[in-house]
Amino acid sequence: MFSYIPPIDDYRFLLTQVLGFDAAMAETGKEVDADLAVAVLEEAGRMCADRLHPLNRHGDEEGSRLVDGNVVTPAGFADAWRDFVAAGWASMSADPAHGGQGLPFILQLWLDEMLSATNLSFGLFPGLTRGACEAIAAHASDALKSLYLPRMVSGEWTGAMALTESGAGTDLALLKTKAMPQNDGSFVVTGQKIFISSGDHDFGGNIVHLVLARLPDAPAGVKGISLFLVPKYLPDAEGGFTIRNGMSVGALEKKMGIHAQPTCVMNYDDATGWLVGAPNKGLAAMFTMMNAERLMVGIQGLGVAGAAYQQAAGYAKERLQGRSADGARGPVAIIDHADVRRMLLNIRAFVEAGRALGGWTALQLDRAHHHPDAAERAKADALVALLTPVVKAAFTDFGFESAVQAQQVFGGHGYIREWGMEQYVRDARIAQIYEGTNGVQAMDLVGRKLAMAGGTVVEGYFDLIAADLDAAGTIDVAARTRAALNLLRTTTASLQGANMDAAGAAAVDYLRLFALVSMGWMWTRMAAAAQGEDAFHTGKRIVADFFAQRMLPQAYSLAASIAAGETSIMALNADAF
Amino acid sequence: MFSYIPPIDDYRFLLTQVLGFDAAMAETGKEVDADLAVAVLEEAGRMCADRLHPLNRHGDEEGSRLVDGNVVTPAGFADAWRDFVAAGWASMSADPAHGGQGLPFILQLWLDEMLSATNLSFGLFPGLTRGACEAIAAHASDALKSLYLPRMVSGEWTGAMALTESGAGTDLALLKTKAMPQNDGSFVVTGQKIFISSGDHDFGGNIVHLVLARLPDAPAGVKGISLFLVPKYLPDAEGGFTIRNGMSVGALEKKMGIHAQPTCVMNYDDATGWLVGAPNKGLAAMFTMMNAERLMVGIQGLGVAGAAYQQAAGYAKERLQGRSADGARGPVAIIDHADVRRMLLNIRAFVEAGRALGGWTALQLDRAHHHPDAAERAKADALVALLTPVVKAAFTDFGFESAVQAQQVFGGHGYIREWGMEQYVRDARIAQIYEGTNGVQAMDLVGRKLAMAGGTVVEGYFDLIAADLDAAGTIDVAARTRAALNLLRTTTASLQGANMDAAGAAAVDYLRLFALVSMGWMWTRMAAAAQGEDAFHTGKRIVADFFAQRMLPQAYSLAASIAAGETSIMALNADAF
16 A cells, blocks of 8 residues: 655745744744754654554454444554554643643644544544543643543543534534532433544543533523533542443444544443533533644644545556647656646645644644733634634545545546545545534634624734735735735625624635635745745745636635525525425 | 435426427427326336335445355345336337337436436446447447347346456556457457446346457557457357356455445456457447446436435424524524525535436437437537536536535534435445546547537537527526626637647536536526426526526636646646645
8 A cells, every 4th residue: 555755844844934933932932943843743754654554444444343332443553552652642732731741732733634644533532632631621620630631641541522412413502411419529420422532442541531411400501511521430449440430332333434433322321420610611611622623623634635645646646547748658647637637736735735824823822822922822812713613624625625536536446445545535524524514613703703803803814914915025826815815805894794694604605715815825925935946845836826826716706606695595495495 | 214205396397398398209209298208207216216215225235245256236136126127117218129118318317317316326237238238239230239139128138338457447548358359250358357337246137248358450559449248148059148158256346335336357268259340449339338328427426416415405404403593593403504505505506407407418319319300410419429528527526516515414414324425425426437537528528529510519509508598588597697608608719729738727627617507507497487486486496596696606716717727737747746
């Protein structure tokens, strides 16, 4: 099978020539420079390429299985997990106060890219554990923190998020799981959850579930939801964790993809748990983990797209079919055919802009946590909030489309399992759905994020973009992005105060338009920085042109579609569908 | 599980109010009117809904298997095939001269839609048999025709097309299978073929392979390819077919989808065959079956999209999540949410226009075969040739996108196998790849079809559209389609004489633009015909508006992307990918 080449050159370029990494780190007081960052990424890349990528196909074929009520992951996964933890990758970006290494979030994000590129199913284990840690760190009592966090941060124990029920997915107001308070301060949790990623496994160690449930006196709806820490093993009198809690895997979901990932139906039968955060404030605590997860899920789309690109480009350079454009040579490698190049460039123009935009967002996250100035922290935090639904939805939509196009490059072989391309398509598909469907992300952007601080956050973001476009001078991608940005500004203004139908009708198209402009911004910054005559810089300028000329025009149809409004969408009676 | 409702009301509307079916039949001398046609479609719909749809999920789970060298299809498939044949569905549109029923091709096309909607894997058996029959009828000797055609037409025997080899897919010039002439006029065929749909099965009866191979003295390239009829069972001295030929299933391909369909690696080891058509003219004979197959494959995209729409619309009316737009009611059915409606309407606007455009093309095919005036036959034949790559590629692209959107309506449940939505996505994906990838279709359109008769065929087609738009008066969809048609005309002119790189860079976008205008044309005709105040007519007008306002604007970005040309696509060195 193919190997995976970690995109280290691209990371280095972004850190040193585009994103101003060293300056950003100096500002936030992190003692990390680009050289150290690249060294870390190289090491992470080796682990992903050499250790996790070889397990990916097999993991899909074997899948996780339920044996006597316990999850058995595919051969090699448990060993790989132990190595991953031993090398410290699980704790890379966590707070040193809880045993983490405190490396900047941009390195975590790019580790996540490489994890997703090489083994999406595996990557969910550390990803969900990290989200659970963040929620516990932000909302749990000191007692819970000291008992659970160190071993979760290290990766000795893993985490899982138990939110969805069969009747309550997007709308958590409908959830029914109950939590009864006990005299000792604990709670007895009862209910069934579905779609629980990493709900059980055979890696050893405890599995800490964060479960949304209702207290007996809770108000109806989302204001009556609380969050509970429910571990698979309860503490015993000697300080060990040996007592099996009242929770079990009811079934493994049979899914389209990510077969190696054990997605569980979880039954909590009088399980013991502890409240995380205030009663009835579970949703706020949940969003702490959800927001981190949403960025990670966006990066999953990017990771799969990058891997699929590598395989498809490699295949296109080897596969001989057809004749050259002048008819003089044949058979030629299919990379010589314009349509094959078009498909590959569509993927690459997304992946490289996504890598840059994700990196930029991650730097804002570091600023939001560590900048000495509170106003700067707040500003960065608002930008992260604005970009989070965009990264989640656009990256996973482009990611899926990329996987489909990479599969298409393989022709009939793309449809055959052994080539691995169809697995990318099946795996990438989930990222458009979980952690809030992409429609929900779009409504979050249009319904909530545009209105933040009276619209000044989004205006500030557009101003940032405009300033960089002006600074880039006369390059084509800057000019074309400026036109698209103006269209985005007009469209944004037209959605101010839109009612829910109008917002919903526009949302998905609007988010894609927003993402295209953001990618155009990143291509402008990259093209402006890549003024050398070497192959790397030349390639950047060519792909920037491709993006500007062949992908960015989507902005015009999206704006036209949004401008047409919701009338034709809402006119049909529900029973006429 | 869900049931499938055959779209009989839509067929009736198209036959009687949009496509002028009775007049077209009168012109071609077929004694079929709309009442009879609807009766046939109703019966076909019952067979698909009641007999084939219930086998679809199970067929995916069990799949076809190879047992001791023989294919075993999923439980129920062989019985269903016998019933299908006994009821005469296999021979519906075949020439009465060969035992067919001679029903018009539009009924075959819509039968194919319902077959694809209910069981894509099953539908390939009659589809490939029909293509093989057409090639034999057009090119084989009378002796071969009388020996094989009657039992293939009836469906007692099935057909398979054996073209692809591991090194020769899109580019058949590279194929290596050999055919050695024997003294008795037969040939000995030796080689390996891959991706052979319906290559073997357990339905009983003979399996007639049409195999592309090279004669010993054949010129290199595509001018040295001949077509051979190679049956699984050879005729014996008593006129029976009892002698096993030297061909065997090397393996079943493990695929992303259509698991019930046995896609074979076929080994021909000194297999006996007979030449079909002239030596070294195999490609022409192959295209006889290929063109019929390409229309059918396009309809597969339509069929899956229609089925996926029904399931998603049904789910959206039942599933309760979220609140009404005014916030007053909750939970509400998700059909109340604008974004869910948008996804459903995207599918529906394609399906209903595709059904109409497919039907229109099928009527041209009937004219091409049966019109008394040779000039009219030639004109219709040219229109079918023009539309064939559009139907194949656009319907399967929109079909796949539709399946993905229908899956999205289900949220997390869409990713779970038992709900069946992910099967639609996996099954629909193949139609974009086989019978010539959609990139190859687009190159056929731009590179060959636009140039037919000095460009007069495509101009004539645009004139037909323009006349109908003018006739429709002031309705919105007509006005918007007229603008898009003008853009298409300009774009078409810009591609006249384009070199292969420029054509290849434009092709896929151009085909989609062409399809959007064609769909706008059909929506105009449907909206103009649907002037009643009943729910059916009202619905047509609303969906026409949706198409015109929310989907057709894609035309603008496609035209802009094409206008940007091939420079940025061809600039990158092959080794820089």
